[in-house]
Amino acid sequence: MILRRPFFWIILIIAAVFIYWPLHGDNVALREDLILVAIAVILASNLNLMIGYTGYVNFGHIVFYGLGGYMGLYLATVRGWNLILSALVAGVVVSLFALLFGLAILRLRGAYFALATIGILQAVQAFVSNFDPWGRSTGMYLSFDNYQPLGGAMHALWITYDLIIAVMALSMILSLLVKNSKFGLGLFAIREDEDAAVVLGVNATVYKAIIYSVSAFLPAVAGTLMFYKNGMIDPSIAFEFMMSLEGIVMLMLGGQGAVMGAALGGGLYETLRSRLLTSTTLSEFHLVIAGGLLLLVVLFAPGGLMGWLYRIVPRARTVIE
Amino acid sequence: MSGVLASMIDGVLVGAVYGLAAMGLSLIWGVMDVINLTHGSMIVLGMFGMYLVFSAFVTNAYVLLLPVMGAGLLLGIVVYWMAVHWVVGRSILMSLLSTFAVNMIVIGIGTAIWTTTPYNVSYTLPGITLGAYTFTGNHIAAAIAATVIALALQLFLYHTRTGKAIRAVSDNRDAAELMGISTTAVLTIAFAIGIALAGTSGALVSTLFPFTILSGAVYQLKSFVVTILAGLGKPFGALVAGVLLGLLEGVITPFIAVSWIPLIEFGLFVVALVAFPQGIFGKRAAA
Numbered sequence: 001m002i003l004r005r006p007f008f009w010i011i012l013i014i015a016a017v018f019i020y021w022p023l024h025g026d027n028v029a030l031r032e033d034l035i036l037v038a039i040a041v042i043l044a045s046n047l048n049l050m051i052g053y054t055g056y057v058n059f060g061h062i063v064f065y066g067l068g069g070y071m072g073l074y075l076a077t078v079r080g081w082n083l084i085l086s087a088l089v090a091g092v093v094v095s096l097f098a099l100l101f102g103l104a105i106l107r108l109r110g111a112y113f114a115l116a117t118i119g120i121l122q123a124v125q126a127f128v129s130n131f132d133p134w135g136r137s138t139g140m141y142l143s144f145d146n147y148q149p150l151g152g153a154m155h156a157l158w159i160t161y162d163l164i165i166a167v168m169a170l171s172m173i174l175s176l177l178v179k180n181s182k183f184g185l186g187l188f189a190i191r192e193d194e195d196a197a198v199v200l201g202v203n204a205t206v207y208k209a210i211i212y213s214v215s216a217f218l219p220a221v222a223g224t225l226m227f228y229k230n231g232m233i234d235p236s237i238a239f240e241f242m243m244s245l246e247g248i249v250m251l252m253l254g255g256q257g258a259v260m261g262a263a264l265g266g267g268l269y270e271t272l273r274s275r276l277l278t279s280t281t282l283s284e285f286h287l288v289i290a291g292g293l294l295l296l297v298v299l300f301a302p303g304g305l306m307g308w309l310y311r312i313v314p315r316a317r318t319v320i321e
Numbered sequence: 322m323s324g325v326l327a328s329m330i331d332g333v334l335v336g337a338v339y340g341l342a343a344m345g346l347s348l349i350w351g352v353m354d355v356i357n358l359t360h361g362s363m364i365v366l367g368m369f370g371m372y373l374v375f376s377a378f379v380t381n382a383y384v385l386l387l388p389v390m391g392a393g394l395l396l397g398i399v400v401y402w403m404a405v406h407w408v409v410g411r412s413i414l415m416s417l418l419s420t421f422a423v424n425m426i427v428i429g430i431g432t433a434i435w436t437t438t439p440y441n442v443s444y445t446l447p448g449i450t451l452g453a454y455t456f457t458g459n460h461i462a463a464a465i466a467a468t469v470i471a472l473a474l475q476l477f478l479y480h481t482r483t484g485k486a487i488r489a490v491s492d493n494r495d496a497a498e499l500m501g502i503s504t505t506a507v508l509t510i511a512f513a514i515g516i517a518l519a520g521t522s523g524a525l526v527s528t529l530f531p532f533t534i535l536s537g538a539v540y541q542l543k544s545f546v547v548t549i550l551a552g553l554g555k556p557f558g559a560l561v562a563g564v565l566l567g568l569l570e571g572v573i574t575p576f577i578a579v580s581w582i583p584l585i586e587f588g589l590f591v592v593a594l595v596a597f598p599q600g601i602f603g604k605r606a607a608a
Contacts, residue, residue, distance in 0.1 A: 057414050104595055110413045111356045112594055115545055119591040122542060126584035137580070241538070245421065252418060284433040291425030298419045299407050 015169035040266035052256035055191030060121030066238030072224025087224035094220035102212035125239035139234025255306030336567015340560035343547035345518030361541030362427035367523025397516030
């Protein structure tokens with residue numbers, strides 16, 4: 001039972017802190033910082049399902065976030081749907097799209113799969129940049145009227161914030177659920193030795209396609225919420241390759257394979273990045289620092305922060321998963 | 322109709338440069354099973370390297386390929402010992418990430434120095450005019466240079482001791498080691514050559530088109546397409562596949578808007594990966 005897992009309650013506590021902290025004194029600046037952290041955690045957690053659990057590197061994970069943003073914004077503004085419904089429908093559609101692509105490209109293993117994910121990201125970006133209903137390369141903009149259904153812009157921003165935090169908590173709970181299921185064990189088996197897993201009766205093709213599709217759902221929902229909050233979307237920000245790669249850095253930093261690793265890495269990296277971007281001397285070097293950090297982690301601590309913690313305190317494994 | 326033909330010929334000329342870039346990627350991938358994600362940034366460093374030496378000594382840009390190539394070899398050795406040596410033979414994720422980390426560092430430093438504004442190397446050779454169409458001299462010279470370098474690499478790999486050692490390590494690292502080949506030295510040399518090829522192709526591209534510090538990504542992806550089409554460890558196949566990609570660009574450019582070209586190229590890339598994971602010229606086997 002998930003309720004018996006201490007980590008489940010830790011996730012809820014983290015989410016509660018995220019929700020109540022900025023309410024204290026109506027701190028909008030803090031809210032904006034925490035939104036970026038939450039998005040980072042969502043992306044890293046769902047990426048963890050592919051990289052950490054299944055051992056397949058997805059370089060184009062951001063494509064789910066961007067497509068979800070486009071799909072949801074289109075439904076919410078042009079079609080005038082309810083925001084939550086638009087986000088959920090966007091999530092489902094993007095998941096189906098991922099399932100379709102997954103069945104095709106998951107025949108590839110290792111590096112070939114990783115390269116195919118780059119190809120898919122770039123192809124989708126090129127398609128959206130030429131797609132008329134979604135505003136081609138100029139993208140889509142929201143007007144103040146679009147926020148009326150949620151009681152005006154100011155109110156709407158707080159609602160989207162709470163929804164994004166909910167998606168963050170759901171992402172971590174999803175990681176926890178998958179980790180403790182038979183399905184998750186099958187994924188770990190694929191990660192360790194795919195051929196052996198197949199021999200032992202794991203239907204690797206189906207498992208991989210399902211997890212690829214599942215890892216698309218929450219990022220797509222988050223994409224709708226985030227771009228709705230920002231009030232605009234265009235292909236270069238929706239499908240930013242850099243952001244996709246930063247997700248991998250976050251995951252490696254925190255520790256791939258651990259639920260908390262993805263969350264911790266996401267939170268730490270995003271905090272570090274915003275500090276660097278606002279500093280006048282270091283803002284130009286944030287890429288250099290992120291790259292250096294990644295190199296150090298890969299060469300000296302491939303288990304990331306959680307791997308390090310587990311080595312020092314082995315019992316932590318049972319509480320902080 | 323002859324407009325399409327002219328566009329095709331130009332595509333072939335540019336394609337030879339794509340092929341040269343892909344040869345570097347393919348060599349490293351084939352020999353040490355490392356997908357070199359620094360490739361794009363090394364191409365860009367080649368472009369800026371050419372820009373710097375050309376500003377310093379205004380002379381024939383094709384003579385300046387030599388210092389760029391030499392600097393590429395040195396840089397390759399540095400990058401190999403910084404990020405690659407420690408991950409050769411470990412899981413593919415590790416080498417993807419460590420080379421990508423170097424890529425981020427290079428692009429970060431480059432952005433700080435040169436920002437993201439476009440640069441160009443203003444060197445023009447007289448072109449050849451055939452009827453209504455003129456083929457620029459730079460495109461012709463770049464294609465010739467790319468082909469000459471590709472041939473030189475082919476000769477090196479098949480007719481020198483070091484070249485044969487590289488191929489031996491590529492075929493079976495353990496067996497090569499047992500035959501007394503120092504694999505560490507061979508891997509260093511192969512990586513350095515791969516980087517030098519990327520840098521040289523970047524230098525050639527800089528004489529054809531304007532470039533920014535971020536241009537590398539485009540050429541890196543083209544190199545991936547070419548390498549996948551050609552199959553791994555087939556440097557000459559890469560040149561042919563590069564020419565084919567250039568030809569394809571040349572054929573479709575007159576008919577559709579430029580903004581659609583990435584979709585076609587990346588679509589082709591994914592289809593090629595799925596359909597021919599061993600390359601069109603490669604062995605047929607499961608990936």
